[in-house]
Amino acid sequence: MSVQEQGRAALVGVAAGAATLGVAELGAGVAVRLLGATGTPSPLLAVAGAFVDRTPAWLKDWAVATFGTADKIALGVGMGLVLVVVTALVGVLGRTSRALAVGLFLLVGALGLGAVLSRPGAMPADLWPTLAGLAVGTAVLVAGLGGLGTILEEPGQTGPVAGRRQVVLAAGGVGVLGVLGIVAGQALTRTGRAAGAAVRALGLPVPVRRVQIPAAALASVEGQSPFVTPTEEFYRIDTALWVPRVDPATWTLRVTGLVEQEVEIDWAELLEQDHVEAIVTLTCVSNTVGGPLVGNTVWTGWPVRELLARAGVLPEADMVLSRSADGWTAGTPIEALTDDRDALIAVAMDGEPLPPEHGYPVRLVVPGLYGYVSATKWVTELKVTRFDADEGYWTPRGWAERGPVKTASRIDVPRSEARVRAGEVVVAGVAWAQQRGVDAVEVRVDDGPWQQAELAAEPSIDAWRLWSWTWPDAATGRHQLTVRATDGTGETQTDTPAAPAPDGASGWHAVEVTVVEDD
Ligand SMILES: Nc1nc2c(c(=O)[nH]1)N[C@H]1C(S)=C(S)[C@@H](COP(=O)(O)O)O[C@H]1N2
Numbered sequence: 001m002s003v004q005e006q007g008r009a010a011l012v013g014v015a016a017g018a019a020t021l022g023v024a025e026l027g028a029g030v031a032v033r034l035l036g037a038t039g040t041p042s043p044l045l046a047v048a049g050a051f052v053d054r055t056p057a058w059l060k061d062w063a064v065a066t067f068g069t070a071d072k073i074a075l076g077v078g079m080g081l082v083l084v085v086v087t088a089l090v091g092v093l094g095r096t097s098r099a100l101a102v103g104l105f106l107l108v109g110a111l112g113l114g115a116v117l118s119r120p121g122a123m124p125a126d127l128w129p130t131l132a133g134l135a136v137g138t139a140v141l142v143a144g145l146g147g148l149g150t151i152l153e154e155p156g157q158t159g160p161v162a163g164r165r166q167v168v169l170a171a172g173g174v175g176v177l178g179v180l181g182i183v184a185g186q187a188l189t190r191t192g193r194a195a196g197a198a199v200r201a202l203g204l205p206v207p208v209r210r211v212q213i214p215a216a217a218l219a220s221v222e223g224q225s226p227f228v229t230p231t232e233e234f235y236r237i238d239t240a241l242w243v244p245r246v247d248p249a250t251w252t253l254r255v256t257g258l259v260e261q262e263v264e265i266d267w268a269e270l271l272e273q274d275h276v277e278a279i280v281t282l283t284c285v286s287n288t289v290g291g292p293l294v295g296n297t298v299w300t301g302w303p304v305r306e307l308l309a310r311a312g313v314l315p316e317a318d319m320v321l322s323r324s325a326d327g328w329t330a331g332t333p334i335e336a337l338t339d340d341r342d343a344l345i346a347v348a349m350d351g352e353p354l355p356p357e358h359g360y361p362v363r364l365v366v367p368g369l370y371g372y373v374s375a376t377k378w379v380t381e382l383k384v385t386r387f388d389a390d391e392g393y394w395t396p397r398g399w400a401e402r403g404p405v406k407t408a409s410r411i412d413v414p415r416s417e418a419r420v421r422a423g424e425v426v427v428a429g430v431a432w433a434q435q436r437g438v439d440a441v442e443v444r445v446d447d448g449p450w451q452q453a454e455l456a457a458e459p460s461i462d463a464w465r466l467w468s469w470t471w472p473d474a475a476t477g478r479h480q481l482t483v484r485a486t487d488g489t490g491e492t493q494t495d496t497p498a499a500p501a502p503d504g505a506s507g508w509h510a511v512e513v514t515v516v517e518d519d
């Protein structure tokens, strides 16, 4: 088989794949938008979701480290490449055996169907878009291979043949249509899943306790993180490939498990409770030393302990497994939700309803714990249970059962690899030790002595603390600046480096700068 023939056959395979997904994704968009599908009828999103769920910790770390919050885009590109290669192979195989090609094609389709069925909230009806896609795709494959095959069987053929060119053109056209279908279907699905402005206009509770942020807590240095992270810049981490659309009108939160009585509240009831404001810094366990997966804001919510008290927690319970609308779970030690810290059933951040990607309409925020064991977005259930009976989503995937936040500090300015002018150089950043507070921050130039940084006010031990230090006499050349914090219990951050897995990174943040002549 010539390279050219192989190329044509590969094109037919890819066109069949594109046709399948074009029909399936368009159908999925219709299923989500018009038919109220609760699962994941999109085979692309279902396969991606199933893949993410099975991602080992090291791969997740690598993906976050390499692509940051673009990890989902990277996953999409990767899946696209794999699909092109596999369908091209199907096409080439079809030149030898049409039956084998169709068999392999349907096998890949079956994986998609399995993925759709495995997603949270899946119903058999979620399968029809993929089935319809497979029917169309198989027809394209058989017709395309047939077209090429007939031509091949004509004896003594040499130059270009009109029929063959027609097959190639048709396959190309089908491929383009398929890609358009995929794009349109995904757009339908995703916008359908994001909470619209209409449902967001439902109003917020008036907190019975407000926080005051003193001016002395705010940033004083340009380039330093603002004390309150703007919501649109707040990091986002979750396993959701589309943002779950949760309608407050039908949302409820149930307390189940080891309780005296099960309790369920709806949105209207939640808004009637006594909400409070709390400044809490949220951190991801995947954050590397000096990394960006941390943000601070004012949360508004109803204390979790009050809801748990209504249900009556049984004495043997030691964990709450919170579950989100998309099936994700976190296992939180019961004491973190029942002691007097501001563990909230939160409905607002920075005075606004939660954006869809941060958990609209309701999420948990628990000071002192990494997000993966506490900060369930789109929360719908609190199952009171035991660590020896249940585990949160990330625990069987290589992350620790418990995730208290480690004391950390970060240099925001100067940035790593910055060029700064000799003389006075302002060094500034943030430090956090939720539940313990930050008592000191020190900065060191190269191997010099530790110098005390100036600390901004600390309106809450659960919020990060801004700090700055003026390097009085920066001399030309390359230098390293290192920071370390001491928490409210007097313990200084360890310099022993640790990777994020299994329970959070440790080590001191350092940046390299080049000091240039002052002119
Ligand atoms: N439903 C759901 N909630 C979730 C997660 C998730 O994957 N699904 N990830 C958690 C993790 S690991 C973190 S760090 C925080 C991040 O919250 P944010 O995206 O609002 O910053 O959400 C937590 N809540």
Ligand SMILES: [Mo]
Pocket: 237, 283, 284, 285, 286, 370, 371, 372
């Ligand atoms: Mo996280």
